[in-house]
Amino acid sequence: MDPRLGIIEERLKDVKRVIAVAGGKGGIGKSSVAATFALMLARAGHRVGLLDLDICGPSSHVILGISGVAPMEDKGIVPPLVHGIRFMSIIYYAGDNPSPMRGEDISNLIIELLTITRWGPLDFLIIDMPPGIGDPTLDIIRFMKGVEFLIITTPSKVALETVKKLVKMLIELGSPIIGVVENMKTDALPAAQGSIEALHVPFLGTIAFDEELEQAVGDVDRLAKGRFAADLRGALASVITAGGGGQLV
Amino acid sequence: MHEWALAEGVVATAIKVAQREGLREITEIRVKIGELQQTDMEIFEFALKEIVRPQTALLKRAKFVFEHEPAMLKCRVCAAEWPFKQSLQELDEGESESIHFLPETAHVYVRCPSCHSPDFEVTKGRGVWLESITGER
Ligand SMILES: [Zn+2]
Numbered sequence: 001m002d003p004r005l006g007i008i009e010e011r012l013k014d015v016k017r018v019i020a021v022a023g024g025k026g027g028i029g030k031s032s033v034a035a036t037f038a039l040m041l042a043r044a045g046h047r048v049g050l051l052d053l054d055i056c057g058p059s060s061h062v063i064l065g066i067s068g069v070a071p072m073e074d075k076g077i078v079p080p081l082v083h084g085i086r087f088m089s090i091i092y093y094a095g096d097n098p099s100p101m102r103g104e105d106i107s108n109l110i111i112e113l114l115t116i117t118r119w120g121p122l123d124f125l126i127i128d129m130p131p132g133i134g135d136p137t138l139d140i141i142r143f144m145k146g147v148e149f150l151i152i153t154t155p156s157k158v159a160l161e162t163v164k165k166l167v168k169m170l171i172e173l174g175s176p177i178i179g180v181v182e183n184m185k186t187d188a189l190p191a192a193q194g195s196i197e198a199l200h201v202p203f204l205g206t207i208a209f210d211e212e213l214e215q216a217v218g219d220v221d222r223l224a225k226g227r228f229a230a231d232l233r234g235a236l237a238s239v240i241t242a243g244g245g246g247q248l249v
Numbered sequence: 250m251h252e253w254a255l256a257e258g259v260v261a262t263a264i265k266v267a268q269r270e271g272l273r274e275i276t277e278i279r280v281k282i283g284e285l286q287q288t289d290m291e292i293f294e295f296a297l298k299e300i301v302r303p304q305t306a307l308l309k310r311a312k313f314v315f316e317h318e319p320a321m322l323k324c325r326v327c328a329a330e331w332p333f334k335q336s337l338q339e340l341d342e343g344e345s346e347s348i349h350f351l352p353e354t355a356h357v358y359v360r361c362p363s364c365h366s367p368d369f370e371v372t373k374g375r376g377v378w379l380e381s382i383t384g385e386r
Binding site for chain 2 (some may be wrong): 002003004005007051075076077090094095099102106108109112115
């Protein structure tokens with residue numbers, strides 16, 4: 001028996017909601033959503049953690065401009081509180097180096113991260129998931145009971161096709177899906193709403209393509225005040241109140 | 250992996266097994282520890298003692314037996330095999346500290362000694378395993 005698995009549940013027992021931000025493919029703004037969502041929750045007074053599990057391409061720290069902090073060692077690892085967010089990522093240990101890992105390594109790394117991290121009491125733990133439906137997604141479902149999925153897509157046909165696969169898999173595995181957010185909406189492409197609703201999952205709303213988002217990367221004040229955050233807040237407001245998690249202001 | 254987390258996992262799993270098997274008392278817990286985990290045995294044993302202490306009835310007489318498994322790495326490109334120990338000697342303090350906390354970050358810092366590829370597998374000595382739990386019903 002793997003003794004690490006016996007402790008993951010214990011580590012999460014004081015976390016009210018675990019929300020995995022996932023997408024069928026990369027480049028759809030999943031990390032921007034996860035990081036901004038965590039930031040909005042923190043600024044609204046919630047106790048929030050952000051776990052970057054995009055092991056091969058961690059980027060939450062870049063979006064939130066996090067550097068020069070390290071976790072504290074205390075009978076495990078306590079993530080530092082940055083911008084009001086308990087933030088955990090492989091970057092504390094891998095730095096800016098690439099992490100050339102395969103499935104089995106990534107699974108082990110995820111188990112390790114979940115085992116050593118002491119989140120303490122949280123209202124929300126947001127997970128920035130790796131893209132796709134590979135091992136990490138299956139691991140999260142296996143190890144984190146009660147994890148809810150927030151799915152991000154863009155209006156592109158390719159993104160929508162991969163989201164379909166992700167949704168089908170989550171339904172088959174019995175994982176709760178909060179809904180789908182359409183990111184990078186432009187007038188050039190047809191809206192995703194119809195295709196999403198055809199999958200019988202809630203369509204939460206749309207985030208317009210925001211040219212200023214790139215400038216806000218690394219600057220949390222600008223990020224929190226920008227149009228991207230405003231649109232995201234609109235899409236997620238009902239989710240937060242419906243879940244009994246309080247207001248998302 | 251961090252010793253405290255590991256010790257908590259070992260005790261929690263042992264208690265679960267004891268309850269499932271209807272054990273009144275656990276007498277022996279055998280743990281296999283892979284070298285890749287870089288476990289500091291002194292801290293690990295201290296943590297175990299501390300965690301076991303409040304569990305008096307079930308674990309009062311429990312003896313821990315440790316088996317250490319050396320870690321072996323194998324290059325996926327040129328098939329060279331080498332002991333993890335050899336690579337460890339070439340790492341600086343920060344790098345081996347990272348591997349201590351997250352053993353998988355070995356993939357970030359270790360390279361094949363023959364062809365320098367980062368694409369290697371851990372063939373032995375990864376992870377921690379609860380080998381057996383002995384007790385009385
Ligand atoms: Zn090689």
